[in-house]
Amino acid sequence: MLKDQIKTAGSLPHSLYRAEQIKEFEGAAAQLAGLTLYDLMKVAGQACYDVFKTHFPNAGKVLVFTGQGNNGGDGYIFAGIAKKAGLEVQLCQMGDPGNVANDARRAKKTWEKGQGKIETIEQANIGATDVIVDALLGTGLSGGLRPEFKSLIAKINQAGKAVLSVDIPSGLNADSGAVNPVAIKAAATVTFVGLKQGLFTGAGANHCGQLYCSGLGITQYFADLAVSDVSRVSYQDLTHLLKKRQRDSHKGQFGKTLVIGGNIGMPGAVRLAAESALRSGSGLVKVLTRQENHNAVIFGRPELMLQYYSEKTASEDLFEDWPTVLVIGPGLGLDDWAQSLLKRVIGTELPCVVDADALTLLASKPVCKDNWILTPHPGEAAKLLGTGIAEIEKDRFSAVRRLQSIYGGIVILKGAGSLICDGKQTFLANVGNPGMASGGMGDVLSGIIGGLLAQGLNSLDAARLSVCIHGDAADLAAQQGERGLLASDLFSYIRKLVNPSC
Numbered sequence: 496m497l498k499d500q501i502k503t504a505g506s507l508p509h510s511l512y513r514a515e516q517i518k519e520f521e522g523a524a525a526q527l528a529g530l531t532l533y534d535l536m537k538v539a540g541q542a543c544y545d546v547f548k549t550h551f552p553n554a555g556k557v558l559v560f561t562g563q564g565n566n567g568g569d570g571y572i573f574a575g576i577a578k579k580a581g582l583e584v585q586l587c588q589m590g591d592p593g594n595v596a597n598d599a600r601r602a603k604k605t606w607e608k609g610q611g612k613i614e615t616i617e618q619a620n621i622g623a624t625d626v627i628v629d630a631l632l633g634t635g636l637s638g639g640l641r642p643e644f645k646s647l648i649a650k651i652n653q654a655g656k657a658v659l660s661v662d663i664p665s666g667l668n669a670d671s672g673a674v675n676p677v678a679i680k681a682a683a684t685v686t687f688v689g690l691k692q693g694l695f696t697g698a699g700a701n702h703c704g705q706l707y708c709s710g711l712g713i714t715q716y717f718a719d720l721a722v723s724d725v726s727r728v729s730y731q732d733l734t735h736l737l738k739k740r741q742r743d744s745h746k747g748q749f750g751k752t753l754v755i756g757g758n759i760g761m762p763g764a765v766r767l768a769a770e771s772a773l774r775s776g777s778g779l780v781k782v783l784t785r786q787e788n789h790n791a792v793i794f795g796r797p798e799l800m801l802q803y804y805s806e807k808t809a810s811e812d813l814f815e816d817w818p819t820v821l822v823i824g825p826g827l828g829l830d831d832w833a834q835s836l837l838k839r840v841i842g843t844e845l846p847c848v849v850d851a852d853a854l855t856l857l858a859s860k861p862v863c864k865d866n867w868i869l870t871p872h873p874g875e876a877a878k879l880l881g882t883g884i885a886e887i888e889k890d891r892f893s894a895v896r897r898l899q900s901i902y903g904g905i906v907i908l909k910g911a912g913s914l915i916c917d918g919k920q921t922f923l924a925n926v927g928n929p930g931m932a933s934g935g936m937g938d939v940l941s942g943i944i945g946g947l948l949a950q951g952l953n954s955l956d957a958a959r960l961s962v963c964i965h966g967d968a969a970d971l972a973a974q975q976g977e978r979g980l981l982a983s984d985l986f987s988y989i990r991k992l993v994n995p996s997c
Contacts, residue, residue: 501542501549501685502708509732510723511692511923514634514669517721521688524716533598535711536565539661539687540572540602542709543628546685547577547659550705551626554657556583558624560616560647562631562665563590568599569661570630571606578611586611587619589631589643616647627651627658629679632665634691639675640666648677657682663691664702671890672699672912680704687711689718692725695925696891696912725892728915728922730963734995736956749778750949753802753818754942755836756852757784758828762791764851767935767982768825768942769799774989775946775964777820783813785832804836813839820846822945824853825938846948850941854879863903868944868958871898872909872937892921905958909937913966915958922959926966930977939982940965943989964992 502508525535547554559574561567567588578584586606588595592613595603607613621627629651631644640648648666651658658681663669666678672693684703686694688711693699710717752772757765765782769792772780781800782792793799804813814821823840827833829852837856840847847867849857854871858878871879873887876894879902880887887894887908895908895916908914915922943965947957968988973980991997 500710501545502710503706507706507708507727508690508714509726509728510689510718511695511725511727512689512721512723514691516723517634517688517691520717520720521713523720524688524713527716528713530712532565533601535687535713536568536598536602537572538711539569539709540576542687542707542711543569543573543659543661543685544576544580546683546707547573547626547628550659550683551657554582554625556623556625557585557628558619558621558626559584559586559628560619560631560651561586561588562633563588563595563599564633565596565599566630566633566661567595568602569633570628571599571602573628573630573661574611575606575609578609584611585614585620585624587614587616589616589647616643621650621654621656624656627654627656628661629658629665629681630661631679633662634669636666636668640677645677648679652677652680658704660684660703662686663694667693667699667702669693671892672697673889674698674702678702683707685709688713689721689723690727692892692923695727695923696914697888697910700911700925724919725921725923728924728959728963729926730960730967730992733956733960733963736952736960737993737995739996746778749776750819750946750951751779751781751817752777752820752822752942752945752949753781753783753814754825754945755783755821755823755840756825756827757782757788757792758826758830758833758852759785759787761826761828762788764826764935764938766792766796766799767938768822768850768945770796770983770986771939771942771989772822772946772949773798774986774993775943775950775961776993777946777949780946781817783836804832814843814845818845820848820945820949822848822850822941824848824850825941827852827856829856846954848941848944848948850937851875857902861901863901865903866954867904868907868948868954869898869902869904870907870909870937870941870944876908895921905954907940907958907962909940913962915955915962917955924959924962924966926963927969928973928977930973930980931966931969933980933982935982936965936969939985939989964989968992
């Protein structure tokens with residue numbers, strides 16, 4: 496039997512695909528490779544078994560749930576291989592075993608010829624198994640789940656057993672990563688041919704567990720046929736942008752970042768953003784804020800400069816001479832002071848990062864500009880699009896594209912599997928951890944982006960690299976534990992990551 500190298504973690508491909516693309520080009524790619532779709536099914540079943548033995552080496556009993564489609568066929572092949580290897584296998588079919596599709600029917604007959612039994616879902620002995628193999632639905636799910644699938648998936652999740660999902664956890668939307676309303680929580684998932692984009696963002700990142708990928712021997716043919724406009728991006732892909740500095744360098748060569756925000760009672764956000772711009776390598780950083788925040792901003796970080804904005808200085812030209820980059824939003828507030836500053840920023844053509852309260856203000860009076868990077872979390876994205884958070888999380892890819900089409904520039908939709916969109920391509924950075932769910936993390940990201948823009952990176956490169964540095968720094972900081980992770984804990988790791996040669 497043809498075997499294909501199984502990839503995981505750092506070796507996973509970069510391109511991400513929609514389920515329809517896999518369906519459209521899988522057959523043609525197989526034909527170019529001299530394989531039938533049943534040949535692919537056999538390779539997929541073997542890949543599942545190889546992952547099973549790698550991930551669950553001590554398992555002796557396995558319970559396989561199959562559906563009536565080709566995903567179920569993969570499950571039948573797996574069950575036959577596992578049985579021959581001496582494992583105790585129970586296979587339970589959802590629906591009528593006599594109504595199995597195409598190549599899956601052939602796989603079912605092969606299982607039966609090997610003396611394999613097909614039992615009903617009601618006969619499943621979940622409590623007695625070591626591992627459950629989920630071969631129920633695959634990528635064919637559209638719309639909501641039928642009641643019998645909802646019930647079984649909930650039962651599997653509640654059983655506390657390790658699950659290996661075949662191609663994609665059942666109940667998860669392969670394109671969006673949304674769950675409607677339940678999906679298998681897998682310990683591991685082995686996916687085939689191409690990486691499905693929904694596995695990496697939103698609920699998908701929380702349901703697939705350790706991800707493995709088998710190209711089934713047709714990877715190159717498929718990649719030549721299917722063009723993807725979504726790809727994964729990592730810190731390692733972008734370190735070439737962080738050039739080593741010359742011995743005769745001076746601060747004027749590395750840009751001047753002006754961080755705007757810090758309304759009364761909110762100095763911490765603007766301080767975090769400003770300090771992260773410094774730690775990212777901006778030559779100079781100034782904070783434009785309320786005079787009342789003087790001590791809170793400057794204390795303990797004398798390298799920061801301060802400028803105050805009030806009704807008395809409203810007539811001054813704030814941006815003509817000094818800054819090369821603007822960051823607006825951290826602690827900005829929503830009052831007249833904040834609105835006046837955002838109006839001034841909208842009127843300039845300087846590269847700009849728009850975050851936090853500035854996004855809330857922007858939502859009330861939408862403007863489209865090419866010179867900015869917007870950094871909404873799902874709640875801010877919902878305001879910008881006039882919808883709810885659930886709608887954003889239902890399809891994050893669609894949301895980030897809509898945001899970019901309305902507001903222009905580069906849009907970063909933060910969250911599990913952050914998305915970066917420039918209107919032509921969408922990039923996904925599966926970095927970071929739950930410890931980042933704490934105040935100030937977004938302010939730190941804005942500062943990193945500002946710092947890299949100040950050093951001359953273009954908007955797309957600065958956005959992609961900043962998201963990766965931010966997430967990787969948080970992952971390094973979380974080695975001491977995710978709970979209790981502070982935004983300021985990232986600073987020393989940011990400094991390390993912007994100096995890849997150190």
